[in-house]
Amino acid sequence: MSEIVRIESVTKQWGHVVGVDDVSLAVKTGEFVTLLGPSGCGKSTLLRMIGGFEDPTKGSIWLDGQNVTHLPPNRRDVNVVFQDYALFPHMSVGKNVGYGLKFTDEPRNQVATKAREALDLVGLSDKYDAMPSQLSGGQRQRVALARALVRRPKVLLLDEPLSALDANLREAMQVELRHLHQKVGLTFIMVTHDQDEALAMADRVLVMRNGRVVQDGTPDDLYDRPASAYVADFVGSTNMFRSAVVDGHVQLHDHVLELPERLKTCREGQFGFRPEKVRIVGSGEGGANRITGQLNELLYHGSTARLVIGEGPNAIIVSHMLQDHSGRSALPQLGEDVTVEIAADTLMRFEPEAGE
Amino acid sequence: MTLGTRIRTGLVLSPPLLWTIVFMFVPYTILLVYSFWRAQFPLFVPDFQLGNYRTLITDPQYLNVLLRTLKIAGLVSISAVILAYPYAYFLVFKVRRPGVRLALYMAVVAPLWVSYLLRAYTWKTILGTQGILNSFLISTGVLDEPSSVFLYNHTAMVLTLTYVFIPFMVMPIYAALEKIPPSLIEASRDLGEGAFATFRKVTLPLSLTGVIAGFTMTFCLSFGDFIAPFLVGGPDGAMVANVIASQFGAALNWPLGSALALVMLVLVLGIISVSDRFERLGHGRLE
Numbered sequence: 085m086s087e088i089v090r091i092e093s094v095t096k097q098w099g100h101v102v103g104v105d106d107v108s109l110a111v112k113t114g115e116f117v118t119l120l121g122p123s124g125c126g127k128s129t130l131l132r133m134i135g136g137f138e139d140p141t142k143g144s145i146w147l148d149g150q151n152v153t154h155l156p157p158n159r160r161d162v163n164v165v166f167q168d169y170a171l172f173p174h175m176s177v178g179k180n181v182g183y184g185l186k187f188t189d190e191p192r193n194q195v196a197t198k199a200r201e202a203l204d205l206v207g208l209s210d211k212y213d214a215m216p217s218q219l220s221g222g223q224r225q226r227v228a229l230a231r232a233l234v235r236r237p238k239v240l241l242l243d244e245p246l247s248a249l250d251a252n253l254r255e256a257m258q259v260e261l262r263h264l265h266q267k268v269g270l271t272f273i274m275v276t277h278d279q280d281e282a283l284a285m286a287d288r289v290l291v292m293r294n295g296r297v298v299q300d301g302t303p304d305d306l307y308d309r310p311a312s313a314y315v316a317d318f319v320g321s322t323n324m325f326r327s328a329v330v331d332g333h334v335q336l337h338d339h340v341l342e343l344p345e346r347l348k349t350c351r352e353g354q355f356g357f358r359p360e361k362v363r364i365v366g367s368g369e370g371g372a373n374r375i376t377g378q379l380n381e382l383l384y385h386g387s388t389a390r391l392v393i394g395e396g397p398n399a400i401i402v403s404h405m406l407q408d409h410s411g412r413s414a415l416p417q418l419g420e421d422v423t424v425e426i427a428a429d430t431l432m433r434f435e436p437e438a439g440e
Numbered sequence: 441m442t443l444g445t446r447i448r449t450g451l452v453l454s455p456p457l458l459w460t461i462v463f464m465f466v467p468y469t470i471l472l473v474y475s476f477w478r479a480q481f482p483l484f485v486p487d488f489q490l491g492n493y494r495t496l497i498t499d500p501q502y503l504n505v506l507l508r509t510l511k512i513a514g515l516v517s518i519s520a521v522i523l524a525y526p527y528a529y530f531l532v533f534k535v536r537r538p539g540v541r542l543a544l545y546m547a548v549v550a551p552l553w554v555s556y557l558l559r560a561y562t563w564k565t566i567l568g569t570q571g572i573l574n575s576f577l578i579s580t581g582v583l584d585e586p587s588s589v590f591l592y593n594h595t596a597m598v599l600t601l602t603y604v605f606i607p608f609m610v611m612p613i614y615a616a617l618e619k620i621p622p623s624l625i626e627a628s629r630d631l632g633e634g635a636f637a638t639f640r641k642v643t644l645p646l647s648l649t650g651v652i653a654g655f656t657m658t659f660c661l662s663f664g665d666f667i668a669p670f671l672v673g674g675p676d677g678a679m680v681a682n683v684i685a686s687q688f689g690a691a692l693n694w695p696l697g698s699a700l701a702l703v704m705l706v707l708v709l710g711i712i713s714v715s716d717r718f719e720r721l722g723h724g725r726l727e
């Protein structure tokens with residue numbers, strides 16, 4: 085696959101405010117990339133620089149081999165799906181979708197045909213003559229998608245496209261966007277602050293923090309091999325603890341845990357494990373890496389339950405899948421002692437981060 | 441409705457209702473009645489006849505004044521929109537700092553707190569033979585002696601009225617432009633249109649309601665003005681309001697004055713209802 089977007093050490097500053105700090109990145113044709121990070125980390129700014137709405141302070145942006153760093157938005161072959169959809173309120177749905185086709189010297193009737201095709205693609209062919217104010221949030225979202233896709237841009241940029249939708253619609257649209265991406269075969273770059281969305285939709289996720297990219301990898305890289313405690317905590321949740329390493333073992337409060345082979349020789353540092361990887365075992369069973377503690381809190385979610393074992397800063401969180409038909413009755417009672425196994429190979433170690 | 445709520449509703453509504461009846465309905469009814477009376481030396485007598493309206497139509501003097509008033513009000517509105525639109529556009533889209541924007545906005549709106557008469561009078565002192573314009577032209581050598589061409593003509597009236605009423609144009613246009621989400625303008629650029637096409641296809645249509653509102657206010661206010669003609673209009677500068685005033689004053693022909701006032705009222709109401717219809721067409725777009 086060839087490279088469609090290349091960003092070379094791009095920085096954006098407003099006076100002393102740093103929006104994006106020395107970011108480099110390459111996106112391949114047809115990839116679905118998400119930019120993930122908390123509010124204010126610079127996701128939108130980075131996306132807006134690719135779209136041409138912000139001028140980088142430093143660095144360069146390349147689109148399909150062409151340097152577009154200082155080109156205005158109308159001279160870049162990318163299109164944006166805006167967070168508030170930005171549909172023109174004084175034009176019909178059809179006119180909105182056809183808006184961008186006028187100047188690419190399409191014959192007049194071709195404009196209407198293409199607009200209809202694009203609306204068809206998002207399942208709204210019957211809304212051609214409706215006004216945007218007559219549509220629901222989800223329908224507006226689709227019109228915005230159709231309007232951006234109809235120009236067949238080299239890259240489609242989406243800034244939190246689903247954040248204004250309610251939970252059910254959102255999930256349906258995630259699936260639909262994914263399908264659409266496969267169907268049209270374009271490159272998608274999407275901004276989100278929702279980790280589930282990022283993991284579910286993207287081929288590749290860039291986690292951002294304070295204007296920098298702190299990890300760039302596939303969704304399972306992020307989840308299974310987070311590059312830092314920050315990523316581990318932001319993508320999914322993690323039980324964290326600090327410990328020295330003695331003979332290939334670490335200490336979690338007053339329990340000793342064996343490290344996996346790959347970590348046996350490392351020095352003291354920060355360690356963690358996922359609540360989902362912890363297994364509840366019968367209290368009688370012996371074995372390595374077992375911890376016993378009192379069950380202090382239990383949150384029942386239907387398919388899973390979240391257990392808090394131990395107290396205060398020593399508490400660990402366990403996420404337990406409720407399989408079979410056992411359901412809630414199979415769960416231990418509050419106040420009971422519970423034994424869990426933290427398998428050695430689920431332990432992760434994080435390098436201390438700069439400034440911590 | 442129970443009796444209690446009826447009484448309460450009545451109590452709440454009665455002051456504005458009373459106000460409307462006493463200060464709007466009654467005076468206009470009196471005007472209407474007077475307009476059918478007949479002037480008879482030395483005063484006028486009750487009658488029911490359409491002679492006053494006939495005079496307004498047949499005597500070219502009145503038609504001329506009416507046309508002149510329409511022309512002046514039209515020119516004032518056009519020059520106001522030509523000045524106000526770019527100014528409001530500049531404030532909303534080009535001035536980044538909110539403090540600066542507010543200051544520039546207030547610079548236009550604040551004069552509304554200064555007496556109208558004073559603001560109109562300013563132009564008399566600017567344009568007069570002893571005025572700033574003449575002294576400037578003399579000091580730069582363009583003129584040898586003060587010229588009186590600047591004052592007492594239609595241009596002076598349009599200038600004065602534009603200056604006096606321009607806040608009423610700036611305010612609604614500013615409000616309309618400010619309401620346009622920036623993402624719409626970005627979307628247009630994103631979809632391949634340049635800055636000018638974006639203005640023509642997005643910004644202008646979405647701010648048209650503001651232009652219509654401003655145009656209507658400026659037009660109606662200048663249409664009914666009688667101070668500017670009086671101060672800077674000169675001998676053939678009289679507008680409808682001046683003629684009405686003189687009918688009620690020196691000419692002592694209240695019936696004719698009443699008829700003229702009613703014609704004017706109908707014209708203004710007509711303009712307002714037309715502009716209202718236009719505005720409603722554009723409404724519901726930006727909600």
Ligand SMILES: Nc1ncnc2c1ncn2[C@@H]1O[C@H](COP(=O)(O)OP(=O)(O)OP(=O)(O)O)[C@@H](O)[C@H]1O
Binds near residue numbers: 098277
């Ligand atoms: N026009 C601007 N002027 C000054 N600072 C700005 C401007 N735009 C963004 N910033 C700052 O740059 C930083 C990054 O903003 P950005 O909008 O990219 O964040 P984000 O990751 O998209 O956050 P969110 O999830 O809240 O949308 C923020 O600290 C923000 O305050």
Ligand SMILES: [Mg+2]
Binds near residue numbers: 128
């Ligand atoms: Mg954002």
